[in-house]
Amino acid sequence: MLSAGSEKVRDELTKGLGTFLASGPFENRGALLPAAAAAPFGYAWPWLEFFSSILLILGLFGKWAALVTAIMLGMISVTLAFTGELFPRHHAIVFCTMALTLYLLGPGRYSLDAIIRRKK
Numbered sequence: 001m002l003s004a005g006s007e008k009v010r011d012e013l014t015k016g017l018g019t020f021l022a023s024g025p026f027e028n029r030g031a032l033l034p035a036a037a038a039a040p041f042g043y044a045w046p047w048l049e050f051f052s053s054i055l056l057i058l059g060l061f062g063k064w065a066a067l068v069t070a071i072m073l074g075m076i077s078v079t080l081a082f083t084g085e086l087f088p089r090h091h092a093i094v095f096c097t098m099a100l101t102l103y104l105l106g107p108g109r110y111s112l113d114a115i116i117r118r119k120k
Contacts, residue, residue: 001069001095002057005049012046020046048072056102059111063103070099 011019021042033041048068055065073096080086086093107113 001049001053001072005046005051005053008046009050018043045072056099059107059113062107062111062113066099066103070096070103073099 008020011023021039049072052065052068052072055061056069073092076092077086077096080092
């Protein structure tokens with residue numbers, strides 16, 4: 001998620017906001033949603049992908065970051081299923097399952113969430 005998100009954020013910063021929204025892959029898959037619903041996703045997606053993965057790595061707001069990541073990966077899986085591209089991209093389902101597991105189990109003892117909790 002961090003690799004894909006950082007690439008999208010870099011494009012947003014260098015080529016201008018809305019670059020991901022106007023990209024070919026999003027336009028083709030974003031057609032599943034009405035334009036009014038697809039536009040907010042197109043603008044927010046790179047940033048959500050980038051920051052939720054950073055939060056997961058740090059273990060900060062772990063349950064919420066895992067939930068956002070799981071929802072995003074679930075949306076990717078559903079979209080790929082509708083466009084017939086799911087099976088070559090089955091890793092989205094595996095990562096979604098991992099994110100849901102992290103959400104259900106919560107952050108580990110070495111996460112920033114745990115360190116903050118111990119200090120209280």
